[in-house]
Amino acid sequence: MLDAGRAGDRSAVARLLTLVERGGDDAAAVDRVVFGASGSARTIGLTGAPGAGKSTLVNALIAEVRAGGRRVGVLAVDPSSPFTGGAILGDRVRMGDHVLDDGVFIRSMATRGHLGGLTVATPQAARVLDAVGCDVVLVETVGVGQVEVEVAGEADVTVVVVNPGWGDAVQANKAGLMEIADAFVINKADRPGASDTRRDLEQMLELSVRSPEAARPEVATAVATSGEGVAEVWQVVERAYGHLEASGQLADRRRARLEAELGRVVAARLAARVAHLAAGGTYGEALDDVLARRVPPWDAADRLVSGSHS
Amino acid sequence: MLDAGRAGDRSAVARLLTLVERGGDDAAAVDRVVFGASGSARTIGLTGAPGAGKSTLVNALIAEVRAGGRRVGVLAVDPSSPFTGGAILGDRVRMGDHVLDDGVFIRSMATRGHLGGLTVATPQAARVLDAVGCDVVLVETVGVGQVEVEVAGEADVTVVVVNPGWGDAVQANKAGLMEIADAFVINKADRPGASDTRRDLEQMLELSVRSPEAARPEVATAVATSGEGVAEVWQVVERAYGHLEASGQLADRRRARLEAELGRVVAARLAARVAHLAAGGTYGEALDDVLARRVPPWDAADRLVSGSHS
Numbered sequence: 001m002l003d004a005g006r007a008g009d010r011s012a013v014a015r016l017l018t019l020v021e022r023g024g025d026d027a028a029a030v031d032r033v034v035f036g037a038s039g040s041a042r043t044i045g046l047t048g049a050p051g052a053g054k055s056t057l058v059n060a061l062i063a064e065v066r067a068g069g070r071r072v073g074v075l076a077v078d079p080s081s082p083f084t085g086g087a088i089l090g091d092r093v094r095m096g097d098h099v100l101d102d103g104v105f106i107r108s109m110a111t112r113g114h115l116g117g118l119t120v121a122t123p124q125a126a127r128v129l130d131a132v133g134c135d136v137v138l139v140e141t142v143g144v145g146q147v148e149v150e151v152a153g154e155a156d157v158t159v160v161v162v163n164p165g166w167g168d169a170v171q172a173n174k175a176g177l178m179e180i181a182d183a184f185v186i187n188k189a190d191r192p193g194a195s196d197t198r199r200d201l202e203q204m205l206e207l208s209v210r211s212p213e214a215a216r217p218e219v220a221t222a223v224a225t226s227g228e229g230v231a232e233v234w235q236v237v238e239r240a241y242g243h244l245e246a247s248g249q250l251a252d253r254r255r256a257r258l259e260a261e262l263g264r265v266v267a268a269r270l271a272a273r274v275a276h277l278a279a280g281g282t283y284g285e286a287l288d289d290v291l292a293r294r295v296p297p298w299d300a301a302d303r304l305v306s307g308s309h310s
Numbered sequence: 311m312l313d314a315g316r317a318g319d320r321s322a323v324a325r326l327l328t329l330v331e332r333g334g335d336d337a338a339a340v341d342r343v344v345f346g347a348s349g350s351a352r353t354i355g356l357t358g359a360p361g362a363g364k365s366t367l368v369n370a371l372i373a374e375v376r377a378g379g380r381r382v383g384v385l386a387v388d389p390s391s392p393f394t395g396g397a398i399l400g401d402r403v404r405m406g407d408h409v410l411d412d413g414v415f416i417r418s419m420a421t422r423g424h425l426g427g428l429t430v431a432t433p434q435a436a437r438v439l440d441a442v443g444c445d446v447v448l449v450e451t452v453g454v455g456q457v458e459v460e461v462a463g464e465a466d467v468t469v470v471v472v473n474p475g476w477g478d479a480v481q482a483n484k485a486g487l488m489e490i491a492d493a494f495v496i497n498k499a500d501r502p503g504a505s506d507t508r509r510d511l512e513q514m515l516e517l518s519v520r521s522p523e524a525a526r527p528e529v530a531t532a533v534a535t536s537g538e539g540v541a542e543v544w545q546v547v548e549r550a551y552g553h554l555e556a557s558g559q560l561a562d563r564r565r566a567r568l569e570a571e572l573g574r575v576v577a578a579r580l581a582a583r584v585a586h587l588a589a590g591g592t593y594g595e596a597l598d599d600v601l602a603r604r605v606p607p608w609d610a611a612d613r614l615v616s617g618s619h620s
Contacts, residue, residue: 027608028606028612031606032608036603039603050485171360255601258600262596262611263584266587267577269612269615274576286572287569291565291569296342297345297575299342300572301576301579304576
């Protein structure tokens with residue numbers, strides 16, 4: 001499947017990503033093939049509040065990256081319900097611009113309800129796109145929520161997308177995005193308030209604490225629907241990338257991410273063991289004790305976990 | 311501490327909640343004391359996008375519940391960064407209205423970066439407030455994000471707060487809130503578009519799939535800043551509650567929640583074991599193999615997890 005994917009077979013890539021989303025032994029089998037073949041793609045995270053125009057910006061950036069001849073993969077990490085789907089607002093529709101370009105692969109990730117699902121699956125899915133030959137992998141996430149902010153910070157470079165108007169920069173700060181941003185884009189910059197938002201961002205950046213080797217994030221403005229400013233956004237991303245490479249931070253980040261990923265996969269494997277336990281009789285007894293309010297959940301859990309040793 | 315908390319000692323309650331937030335053995339010790347003393351409070355979740363005015367509505371509902379003589383606990387589950395804090399927008403400031411009322415206990419929960427932190431700590435924190443004598447526990451969450459929507463659905467009754475204007479109902483649907491809502495509040499209803507938003511919500515409710523015994527969620531309108539409509543919001547909540555009790559769904563929900571909680575606590579305990587493993591030499595070797603790209607994370611994890619048996 002990896003060879004087929006490299007040769008441009010989209011359905012092979014799609015199948016690999018489905019196995020990754022499933023997790024467990026399926027994901028393990030994919031990683032055995034993909035891990036050694038990955039490590040060269042640049043991963044760029046784009047995050048921001050719902051409605052900030054991230055998908056439109058991703059769409060515009062695809063064109064920008066393709067103009068440079070490079071292959072692009074996109075992972076849209078969408079927390080919306082699987083059955084109502086992310087399609088209701090038509091966000092993904094414009095992505096159809098690139099549907100006939102076989103240098104572009106777009107995938108919407110949906111692993112809702114899966115313990116640690118997104119945080120485990122997303123880096124591995126990015127590796128699949130890397131291994132099949134994508135030079136750039138764009139990861140689009142909703143930048144509100146604990147898991148989503150965590151996923152957003154998993155890329156080499158993280159771009160936070162905000163809109164003009166009072167409070168948007170403040171909300172980004174509140175959601176913990178200020179700390180993971182390598183660059184900001186004020187999208188929909190043709191609306192009133194763009195300069196106020198820039199001033200808010202610059203003020204917050206002034207106040208924020210960064211490590212001594214970290215560059216101050218640049219703030220770009222764009223109107224993704226018309227393509228205005230998109231080339232500049234990409235230049236800002238490339239400058240952020242260049243700084244991370246030159247300062248050695250890129251290697252450090254990748255190391256730290258792999259370390260965190262190992263911890264999460266171990267946790268996922270242990271969680272699978274819990275599910276296995278849950279199918280057994282001892283678990284039923286423990287649950288009955290909790291439901292009858294005889295034993296608190298923590299004590300019942302400890303009884304189960306220590307029992308799983310033997 | 312439990313007795314002191316019941317007698318109205320706020321610092322004792324605060325200390326119990328801090329132990330719960332810490333998780334692990336501290337949380338287990340609290341639950342041993344609290345679990346048997348809980349089970350009578352009504353828990354009401356309020357959720358919605360950032361800026362929907364949830365805190366203001368909570369503040370107004372506190373007054374409403376207090377007017378009925380009942381004690382109220384509030385858990386504000388805030389995904390914002392611990393060091394920038396949630397205070398920047400001043401959301402919490404108005405909560406100060408109740409600072410001198412010892413029938414009200416308000417706590418902002420912050421467990422960012424803690425694996426499974428919010429989902430494990432929130433139900434247990436609600437039990438603490440229950441055990442110290444709160445009749446009603448209001449849980450305020452940001453309704454965007456996988457973890458937050460999960461936490462929002464953990465209450466007896468879940469209220470989704472939206473604002474007038476195109477797209478707000480659609481965003482709520484997209485975030486998976488339609489499926490967990492027992493009632494809707496259109497807050498800031500003095501702004502244009504309230505009737506359109508009501509129509510959008512009613513249409514989505516018409517199309518949504520519910521179990522046969524479930525009541526169709528009511529839609530209330532309010533202007534929380536002025537208190538307009540807040541009494542009606544509380545009546546809608548009480549009616550939803552009454553229906554859940556009469557139909558037996560409340561007991562089913564509480565059972566299902568405890569079952570899910572047991573699973574999460576088991577996972578948290580296993581995760582703690584991972585951390586313990588991580589401090590050992592074998593983990594370091596596995597990590598080195600991953601960082602050198604010799605072994606993929608899944609295989610390294612399996613080696614560690616199977617090794618932890620012995």
